[in-house]
Amino acid sequence: MQSEPLILDKRERRKLAGEFPDLCLTCGTCAGGCPVTGVDGMDMRKAVRLALLGLDQELIDSRFPWICTLCGRCEHGCPMSIDLLKMMRSARTHRERDKVPGVLHKGVEQCLKSGNNVGIPKEDYLFLLEDLGEELAEELPGFTVPVDKKGARILVTINSKEPFAEPEDMFFWWKIFYAAKESWTTTSENWEGVNWGLFTGDDDSMKEVVRRIVENYKKLECEYLLLPE
Amino acid sequence: MSVHDLLKEYIETGRIKLDKSKHPELTTYHDPCNYGRKSERTFGHGYYEEPRWILQQCVDNFVDTYPTAVNNYCCGAGGGAWAMPYAEERIYYGRVKAKQIKDTGAEMLIAPCHNCRDQIMKSLRQEYDMMDLEVKYLWELVADSLVIEGVDE
Numbered sequence: 001m002q003s004e005p006l007i008l009d010k011r012e013r014r015k016l017a018g019e020f021p022d023l024c025l026t027c028g029t030c031a032g033g034c035p036v037t038g039v040d041g042m043d044m045r046k047a048v049r050l051a052l053l054g055l056d057q058e059l060i061d062s063r064f065p066w067i068c069t070l071c072g073r074c075e076h077g078c079p080m081s082i083d084l085l086k087m088m089r090s091a092r093t094h095r096e097r098d099k100v101p102g103v104l105h106k107g108v109e110q111c112l113k114s115g116n117n118v119g120i121p122k123e124d125y126l127f128l129l130e131d132l133g134e135e136l137a138e139e140l141p142g143f144t145v146p147v148d149k150k151g152a153r154i155l156v157t158i159n160s161k162e163p164f165a166e167p168e169d170m171f172f173w174w175k176i177f178y179a180a181k182e183s184w185t186t187t188s189e190n191w192e193g194v195n196w197g198l199f200t201g202d203d204d205s206m207k208e209v210v211r212r213i214v215e216n217y218k219k220l221e222c223e224y225l226l227l228p229e
Numbered sequence: 230m231s232v233h234d235l236l237k238e239y240i241e242t243g244r245i246k247l248d249k250s251k252h253p254e255l256t257t258y259h260d261p262c263n264y265g266r267k268s269e270r271t272f273g274h275g276y277y278e279e280p281r282w283i284l285q286q287c288v289d290n291f292v293d294t295y296p297t298a299v300n301n302y303c304c305g306a307g308g309g310a311w312a313m314p315y316a317e318e319r320i321y322y323g324r325v326k327a328k329q330i331k332d333t334g335a336e337m338l339i340a341p342c343h344n345c346r347d348q349i350m351k352s353l354r355q356e357y358d359m360m361d362l363e364v365k366y367l368w369e370l371v372a373d374s375l376v377i378e379g380v381d382e
Contacts, residue, residue: 199309
């Protein structure tokens with residue numbers, strides 16, 4: 001089958017290329033330092049060639065942008081300082097939402113709907129905080145979990161994994177705050193600190209989740225925002 | 230505000246007191262990509278020194294990994310990989326991190342990231358025969374080292 005010639009000056013043909021991979025010298029530093037080079041016969045150098053040659057869709061449809069952990073070691077080593085992570089994340093962005101692997105996109109939708117990635121209802125969350133607070137108070141006299149405390153110095157978000165599966169891991173920070181006599185608070189709504197839109201390449205959802213956190217921060221007039229991720 | 234800046238502030242200003250004798254183990258540190266390379270690229274500062282300093286306020290016996298800091302390897306579960314269905318690839322990715330950790334001879338590893346901690350503690354330890362390795366969050370290490378006025382004293 002005869003394929004169309006690749007016209008490299010027609011930038012609009014390439015979804016992922018743009019300013020990113022044009023500078024590639026094909027040296028292979030990126031691929032040489034990456035632990036998943038060779039998986040599915042792919043590596044970062046090949047990913048750059050695909051994007052540059054207009055074979056964007058092949059990269060978007062492949063597993064590679066998702067097996068890559070966006071760790072940035074390739075980008076750090078790249079002698080031309082190409083935005084390799086931006087390119088890979090944009091490949092994720094172009095994946096149809098119902099084809100995002102695993103639970104990530106479901107988590108994003110859940111977070112937009114309920115305020116956290118795993119859909120913990122507000123009443124259950126508040127009950128859990130109170131219950132755990134009482135448990136910790138047996139060790140640390142007078143300890144309580146401050147919720148929606150206006151004027152607290154630090155607003156703290158929570159990784160939903162903890163209330164969902166490892167609630168006692170929240171004690172670590174709580175003990176530190178208690179020892180430091182910190183003025184802190186968490187919130188009754190939109191307390192999720194894990195923004196999966198970052199991983200799925202979903203900028204709009206990511207911004208909305210951040211906007212809600214900032215809204216809490218402004219409403220409660222806190223000085224600092226802490227995302228213990 | 231970064232967790233490192235806050236913990237450092239507490240220690241430097243004497244707001245919290247720590248007891249090093251609680252953790253005599255040889256301890257190493259894992260650099261999460263987000264606090265290191267990505268923070269450096271995005272905000273102009275990578276958190277490499279701060280967590281190591283905080284760690285060494287809790288532990289005397291510290292050993293670094295090779296390579297380290299900006300050249301350190303990913304745990305293998307970054308970018309959401311912990312929540313993705315490609316477990317085999319994630320574990321394969323982590324083999325490099327596992328070897329780095331083993332090569333230090335450390336008995337305890339500290340990670341200031343939920344994702345890295347889960348990958349190392351719940352996956353790499355089993356997959357690469359490191360079940361004797363203790364894995365803690367950085368703030369867990371700090372919490373476990375606390376000497377609390379009126380409680381411990």
